[in-house]
Amino acid sequence: MIKEFLQVLDSEIDRMEQGKQPVELYEPIQYLMALGGKRIRPVMCLMAYSLFRDDWKTQVKPALSIEVFHNFTLMHDDIMDKAPLRRGKQTVHEKWNDNIAILSGDVMLVEAYQFLNQIEGVSLAQFQHILERFSWTAAEVCEGQQWDMNFEERKDVQIDEYIEMIRLKTSVLLGFSMEMGGLLAQVDQGIAQQLYQIGEFVGLGFQLKDDLLDVYGDPEKFGKQVGGDILANKKTYLLIRALELSQGEIRDRLTYWINQKQVDAVEKVKAVTEIYTQLGLKEEVGLQIQSYFDRAFAGMEALPLPQEKKNTLLSFMAGLVDREV
Amino acid sequence: MIKEFLQVLDSEIDRMEQGKQPVELYEPIQYLMALGGKRIRPVMCLMAYSLFRDDWKTQVKPALSIEVFHNFTLMHDDIMDKAPLRRGKQTVHEKWNDNIAILSGDVMLVEAYQFLNQIEGVSLAQFQHILERFSWTAAEVCEGQQWDMNFEERKDVQIDEYIEMIRLKTSVLLGFSMEMGGLLAQVDQGIAQQLYQIGEFVGLGFQLKDDLLDVYGDPEKFGKQVGGDILANKKTYLLIRALELSQGEIRDRLTYWINQKQVDAVEKVKAVTEIYTQLGLKEEVGLQIQSYFDRAFAGMEALPLPQEKKNTLLSFMAGLVDREV
Numbered sequence: 001m002i003k004e005f006l007q008v009l010d011s012e013i014d015r016m017e018q019g020k021q022p023v024e025l026y027e028p029i030q031y032l033m034a035l036g037g038k039r040i041r042p043v044m045c046l047m048a049y050s051l052f053r054d055d056w057k058t059q060v061k062p063a064l065s066i067e068v069f070h071n072f073t074l075m076h077d078d079i080m081d082k083a084p085l086r087r088g089k090q091t092v093h094e095k096w097n098d099n100i101a102i103l104s105g106d107v108m109l110v111e112a113y114q115f116l117n118q119i120e121g122v123s124l125a126q127f128q129h130i131l132e133r134f135s136w137t138a139a140e141v142c143e144g145q146q147w148d149m150n151f152e153e154r155k156d157v158q159i160d161e162y163i164e165m166i167r168l169k170t171s172v173l174l175g176f177s178m179e180m181g182g183l184l185a186q187v188d189q190g191i192a193q194q195l196y197q198i199g200e201f202v203g204l205g206f207q208l209k210d211d212l213l214d215v216y217g218d219p220e221k222f223g224k225q226v227g228g229d230i231l232a233n234k235k236t237y238l239l240i241r242a243l244e245l246s247q248g249e250i251r252d253r254l255t256y257w258i259n260q261k262q263v264d265a266v267e268k269v270k271a272v273t274e275i276y277t278q279l280g281l282k283e284e285v286g287l288q289i290q291s292y293f294d295r296a297f298a299g300m301e302a303l304p305l306p307q308e309k310k311n312t313l314l315s316f317m318a319g320l321v322d323r324e325v
Numbered sequence: 326m327i328k329e330f331l332q333v334l335d336s337e338i339d340r341m342e343q344g345k346q347p348v349e350l351y352e353p354i355q356y357l358m359a360l361g362g363k364r365i366r367p368v369m370c371l372m373a374y375s376l377f378r379d380d381w382k383t384q385v386k387p388a389l390s391i392e393v394f395h396n397f398t399l400m401h402d403d404i405m406d407k408a409p410l411r412r413g414k415q416t417v418h419e420k421w422n423d424n425i426a427i428l429s430g431d432v433m434l435v436e437a438y439q440f441l442n443q444i445e446g447v448s449l450a451q452f453q454h455i456l457e458r459f460s461w462t463a464a465e466v467c468e469g470q471q472w473d474m475n476f477e478e479r480k481d482v483q484i485d486e487y488i489e490m491i492r493l494k495t496s497v498l499l500g501f502s503m504e505m506g507g508l509l510a511q512v513d514q515g516i517a518q519q520l521y522q523i524g525e526f527v528g529l530g531f532q533l534k535d536d537l538l539d540v541y542g543d544p545e546k547f548g549k550q551v552g553g554d555i556l557a558n559k560k561t562y563l564l565i566r567a568l569e570l571s572q573g574e575i576r577d578r579l580t581y582w583i584n585q586k587q588v589d590a591v592e593k594v595k596a597v598t599e600i601y602t603q604l605g606l607k608e609e610v611g612l613q614i615q616s617y618f619d620r621a622f623a624g625m626e627a628l629p630l631p632q633e634k635k636n637t638l639l640s641f642m643a644g645l646v647d648r649e650v
Contacts, residue, residue: 022468022472022475024471025468025471076428079424098423099405099474100471102404102405103401103405103467103471105431106401106431106434106467107467109431109434109435110434110460110463110467111460111464113456113460114457117453117456117457117460122449123449124448127449127452128442131438132442135436135438136439138435139432139435139436142428142431142432142435143346143347143350146350146425147347149424150347
């Protein structure tokens, strides 16, 4: 069933307008969208819709607005973060240049709205409500990216600030994906908010899982360099908590590795991972992830729908908990 | 009358949400919007609306979507063009940095859609048509900017390519401003297209006037450095035509000044201006500008409306023809 959602989405992505001029503007869009990814957001949107209605294939274009928006944020974030690789391939600003990545990204944001504009069968008020929620969420995602950049300049980031940052940068869009599925099915306000919260909790668990996999992921399966966050001194949940918790000799080791300019990458990743493990952070983050997903599952439980309607989404969510990639 | 449009628009701009967090994201928006400018686009939108209906004050927020979008393009274009100044003040990427200008710009594009979303009193189909036309135009403006950047790398740009570039980069948004005024007043498709064409011709005349003023503007009135395009070897109508027309000794002088690395700015501007004048380009561009505005005025003439309805817009357009700033 999940496969079917993915197939329909990917074939619609393949059909996105091609060959438009100037090519410098449109090739990067095609390139980035074709790099793949899990398409989690449109899948969650369509699955949320499917809780209430069966004709989810009518909603593929609106659902894709979220995927196009997400990829737009990747294109621009990669410029800001000076990231060389995305999904194992050159980022757009590396393959072309910064200016092209800025402008192509701008067009992608416009295209996201064009997909959203293909919503049918709702009232003007319903449509404008979806549009307002989309724009609100989009602005929040930008806010999250700005906080993330600000945090990289600061030494005193607190864990609750970090959680708020990932909520904005990642979770609100997963929340909105679920909410939009409901709004397209014309559910009432209360249900839409429940869906949003489920998605938001999934998003928080999902992002912390990312932090965890970066350190404890299986290099064979992970697909990108394990320890990338450690090498970049990226302020993840693990590093922020390690800075909060560590004392004495462990603190000295942590400080040493953070400040060391010329390091052997393998050694640093090994050493910092050991520190995290000694501080019990593998378990702590694991529990946090579980706690967020528990709340998401409780939200699903509370939805006034027959169990069999919920199974597809529940098994998709379970897959996110267990993911190794 | 024009003054009243401007006052209402500016007071609405002042009311745009302030003090939102993180400040790095929202201060640049406020800063750029407060730099002023002629607000030509929303004024034209409201004036076009006023051709058909009197309650133009109900349409201020939708009209502002175009101004916010225009300022978003300025913020991003200035990064790409590495422009230090905008309206005599530091550009956003200079005052803050590139990343902040990218991300603030992104939020501005979202805000443009939020203003658009405040359209009232139309049907879903009418609203979605406006949204589609807005997005289409937005993508075209990005295309224009990409062509503009491509042209800077090329030596063989033809005048018709240049006209198509400025049509995309500048004119389509003025066209859409007029069209949207009509669509908000729920005119029929034919009238909407007539309005679009009027705005498009105004836009072409307006941009060529810019090219002309950069060279022949009165330094006392112009507000920015006369000859800026000449110093940057910017491929304007004048330079492209000069490269097409010049031969022999004049051509040698032109080539000399284009390729000279270390030049006295005043000398170069004086010399190239002389070349343009010798080639008769001041007159030629003047005639082109007149021709575009003539077509815009003919379009106004053809609108099936009583003359007194048209006077405000006509006098506004006449002001654009005669402008010295």
